[in-house]
Amino acid sequence: MATTRDRALEAAVRLVGEQGVRALTHARVDADAELPRGSTSNWFRTRDALVAGVVLWIAEHERADMDAAMAPAATPDEVIDVMERMIEDATGRNAVRTRARYALFFEANAAPGAQPTMTAQRSIFVEWTRDRLRMLGAPDPETSAPAVLTTCAGIIVNRLTVAPGLPIRPTLEFVVRAALDGS
Template structure:
């Protein structure tokens, strides 16, 4: 059974992903999660703390998905296949969570108290991606990781906004293979 905190975070993601960041208030989260009034503020005293908490929670969910999916991926083709599936999920089955993540990224530029959460989570994803590309033999894993993450972000934004049927695999394959053999 989900804890009160998890119910609040799930509701917050749903609100932001479906209605935008203006929907993110303690009272609306409590109502959406069917929690007693004031429950969310017991966990997250300020709006910045709530934004930061949601950013971390989303990142934890995404890292769990990534870690599970990538566990058996040991070759470039397997990594490309898994990344393709993860991006399809991010823009399909998990589109609400993804829209919430992007909305909150933009929100943190005006919420200095929440910005460290974004920076920390981004660093963790960069480190994971860099390590995976290093294991595959990328000669410049730092640049490769930043390039791959930027490409994935672009694919996500395009699929969520103007090109929902944008093919994923060809672009991911181009970037991964270029990272591994940058001739």
């Protein structure tokens, strides 16, 4: 059974992912999680603390998903397969969580304590991508890894907003192969 804290965080992610950052209040989290009034503020005294808690919860869950998805990938097709699955998950079964993460990117400026968590989370994927590109012989993995990741972020934003059916693989193949060719 989920703890009161877990229920509050799950509700907070759902609220932000479905209704935006303005929906993130202690009272709304309590109501959505069906907790007694004041429960969320017992765990997170301020809104900044609540934002930081939500960011950490998202990071922990995304990290678990990444650890499971980031299987060894030794060929360009395997790297593309991993990235495609991760984007599919981020825009499919985990779309609410992804929307919450994107909304909180901007809120992190108002909650500076959340920034290190976001930076650490991103660095895991940057490192994995850079290492895969280096292993596959990319001439400049330091430059090409951010290009690949920026493309992934663009696909995610497009699928969550204006193009839900946007094909993932053709764009990933293009950018990964260009990174490997040095084009």
